[in-house]
Amino acid sequence: MATIDKKRVEELKEICAEMRIDLIKQLHKIQTGHPGGSLSVCEILALLYLEIANVDAKNPKCPNRDRIVLTKGHAAPMLYLALAKAGFIPKEEFATLRQLNSRLQGHPCPKTTPGVETASGPMGIGLSAAIGMALALKLDKNPAKVYAIMGDGELNEGTVWEACMSAAKYAVDNLTVIVDLNGVQLDGTNDEIMPMLNLEAKFAAFGFEVLSCDGHDIVDIYETIHKANAIKGKPCVILANTVKGKGVSFMEGKNSWHGAPIGAAEFAQAMKDLGGDIDG
Amino acid sequence: MAKTIRDVYGESLVKYGATDDRIIVLDADVSNSTKSIIFGKEFPDRFFNVGIAEANMAAMAAGFAACGKIPFINTFATFLNTLGLLSARIYGSYSNWNMKFMGAYGGVSDSFDGPTHHSIEDITIFRSLPNFQVLVATDARHTAWLVKNAIDHDGPMYIRLSRNAVPDVYDDNATFTPGKGNILREGDDVTIIACGLMVKEALDAAETLAGQGISARVVDMFSIKPIDTQLIVDSAKKSKLIVTAEEHSIIGGLGGAVAEVLSANGCGVKQAFVGLNDVHAETGPTDTLMKKYGLSAENIMTQTLKGLGR
Ligand SMILES: Cc1ncc(C[n+]2csc(CCOP(=O)(O)OP(=O)(O)O)c2C)c(N)n1
Numbered sequence: 001m002a003t004i005d006k007k008r009v010e011e012l013k014e015i016c017a018e019m020r021i022d023l024i025k026q027l028h029k030i031q032t033g034h035p036g037g038s039l040s041v042c043e044i045l046a047l048l049y050l051e052i053a054n055v056d057a058k059n060p061k062c063p064n065r066d067r068i069v070l071t072k073g074h075a076a077p078m079l080y081l082a083l084a085k086a087g088f089i090p091k092e093e094f095a096t097l098r099q100l101n102s103r104l105q106g107h108p109c110p111k112t113t114p115g116v117e118t119a120s121g122p123m124g125i126g127l128s129a130a131i132g133m134a135l136a137l138k139l140d141k142n143p144a145k146v147y148a149i150m151g152d153g154e155l156n157e158g159t160v161w162e163a164c165m166s167a168a169k170y171a172v173d174n175l176t177v178i179v180d181l182n183g184v185q186l187d188g189t190n191d192e193i194m195p196m197l198n199l200e201a202k203f204a205a206f207g208f209e210v211l212s213c214d215g216h217d218i219v220d221i222y223e224t225i226h227k228a229n230a231i232k233g234k235p236c237v238i239l240a241n242t243v244k245g246k247g248v249s250f251m252e253g254k255n256s257w258h259g260a261p262i263g264a265a266e267f268a269q270a271m272k273d274l275g276g277d278i279d280g
Numbered sequence: 281m282a283k284t285i286r287d288v289y290g291e292s293l294v295k296y297g298a299t300d301d302r303i304i305v306l307d308a309d310v311s312n313s314t315k316s317i318i319f320g321k322e323f324p325d326r327f328f329n330v331g332i333a334e335a336n337m338a339a340m341a342a343g344f345a346a347c348g349k350i351p352f353i354n355t356f357a358t359f360l361n362t363l364g365l366l367s368a369r370i371y372g373s374y375s376n377w378n379m380k381f382m383g384a385y386g387g388v389s390d391s392f393d394g395p396t397h398h399s400i401e402d403i404t405i406f407r408s409l410p411n412f413q414v415l416v417a418t419d420a421r422h423t424a425w426l427v428k429n430a431i432d433h434d435g436p437m438y439i440r441l442s443r444n445a446v447p448d449v450y451d452d453n454a455t456f457t458p459g460k461g462n463i464l465r466e467g468d469d470v471t472i473i474a475c476g477l478m479v480k481e482a483l484d485a486a487e488t489l490a491g492q493g494i495s496a497r498v499v500d501m502f503s504i505k506p507i508d509t510q511l512i513v514d515s516a517k518k519s520k521l522i523v524t525a526e527e528h529s530i531i532g533g534l535g536g537a538v539a540e541v542l543s544a545n546g547c548g549v550k551q552a553f554v555g556l557n558d559v560h561a562e563t564g565p566t567d568t569l570m571k572k573y574g575l576s577a578e579n580i581m582t583q584t585l586k587g588l589g590r
């Protein structure tokens with residue numbers, strides 16, 4: 001089984017801590033953007049871009065690269081931070097997020113930002129696009145993998161299940177789907193807004209191999225993605241158990257922090273929670 | 281500055297929906313954004329949040345309409361004319377069922393979320409559907425009227441709302457007539473026909489133009505379909521130039537609707553189109569974004585002067 005060494009785990013933890021601090025600082029500064037779903041997907045993005053996926057900042061369009069498709073596009077701020085850590089964009093550029101004339105649009109855009117594979121924001125179409133990519137790579141005998149990162153609220157969309165049927169029909173095994181299972185969407189919890197009932201059984205019934213992991217545990221995510229990548233002959237989904245707003249005490253598990261602006265007192269508390277510097 | 285358009289909208293649903301059991305409100309996990317939640321809290325039995333499932337929501341709404349209810353279908357405007365379009369066409373347009381498609385975050389009003397969340401084609405798309413009426417909210421008072429008017433009219437309707445607080449164009453004495461434009465300022469040289477947020481920009485432009493000796497009539501053409509043909513033809517007779525102004529693509533929206541009237545009636549007057557010039561905008565603050573993309577009094581001025589050959 002693939003393993004990750006202890007020193008690297010500590011490094012990645014440190015990187016994630018920095019990403020969370022940079023995220024909250026910028027969202028506080030610009031008073032717009034989505035903190036909750038960015039914080040929950042932090043470790044998943046960091047591991048994919050910095051450890052697991054075959055991507056190269058010096059050659060972002062390399063034909064053999066793995067494709068990372070962030071279908072929950074509102075987590076764009078965390079995606080940009082991962083891209084900065086991976087060297088696709090300069091770190092300072094993150095300060096232009098959501099401002100006029102920026103390459104860092106409110107939601108991902110492949111035309112403007114190196115390392116971004118698809119436009120996203122409108123939910124429910126990203127998995128289908130990822131399946132198309134995976135099938136195209138197979139036709140070209142290209143060994144690259146496709147990773148699709150989805151929200152759990154996003155699974156409300158009917159197209160997601162249409163996509164799942166296609167993935168099973170065509171035995172798309174060069175695709176790994178990761179669901180950021182934070183239990184919360186925009187208006188409330190999944191259970192309040194649209195109960196997804198037994199997701200494991202649902203995906204299994206749609207022909208998927210279903211794995212799960214702790215979506216904030218570097219080692220667990222690492223090992224589970226490698227396990228998923230090894231599964232052949234059928235598509236695989238990882239249900240990554242996460243906390244929406246992870247790391248910021250008052251945001252954790254709250255739909256109200258899906259996309260709310262961060263006030264001064266809240267910023268101070270968030271920096272305290274994350275070990276960041278208010279002035280820095 | 282008045283209240284936000286979306287707050288006024290949510291409150292109006294409560295006001296007019298309170299005494300009318302036919303009113304049903306549906307949302308797709310954005311009720312905190314569209315403010316349909318204000319109705320949802322008051323009348324939970326008539327409020328249906330179906331999750332992030334817009335196509336499902338629009339088709340469910342059709343079922344309510346088929347049974348005599350008046351469904352108000354809420355999500356961001358851009359998702360209505362994409363994911364909701366099949367039901368709009370088959371159940372709203374073709375079947376002529378009484379469905380109200382309420383486009384929150386019209387134009388670039390959800391500015392920071394960027395082009396994926398802007399709605400710049402909605403007027404064109406819904407205008408092309410037979411039986412549909414298409415209306416655009418001008419300001420807070422007008423928004424309240426739009427809700428009442430939607431209940432009073434039996435038939436499919438698309439109403440474009442907006443996200444933020446916008447300057448008042450109307451006071452409490454304002455009146456609105458279905459299918460009629462409102463003349464907000466008289467003038468003889470040019471007529472500026474605008475809708476939504478661009479009405480205020482048109483009024484500002486007219487004021488500046490007056491300083492340069494150009495008198496402009498300003499019309500709020502909030503009803504894009506049906507459109508006030510008579511008012512357009514009358515304006516064309518006395519104007520050297522018609523300027524249309526909309527927070528929308530210049531292709532097929534208000535500008536297109538006015539151009540159809542002008543040419544069908546042989547008006548022979550030149551038209552200048554102010555709007556998004558066949559481009560997607562970008563992320564940024566609403567005011568600077570609108571300036572950069574020509575959705576401004578300044579650009580109405582520029583296009584007017586250019587159109588008049590000055
Ligand atoms: C088609 C579509 N409908 C609605 C929205 C508005 N929206 C953005 S994020 C969101 C909630 C997403 O919840 P979830 O998928 O659980 O994301 P997470 O909890 O990871 O932030 C909604 C409704 C959208 N972006 N796209």
Ligand SMILES: [Mg+2]
Nearest residue numbers: 152153184185
């Ligand atoms: Mg979620």
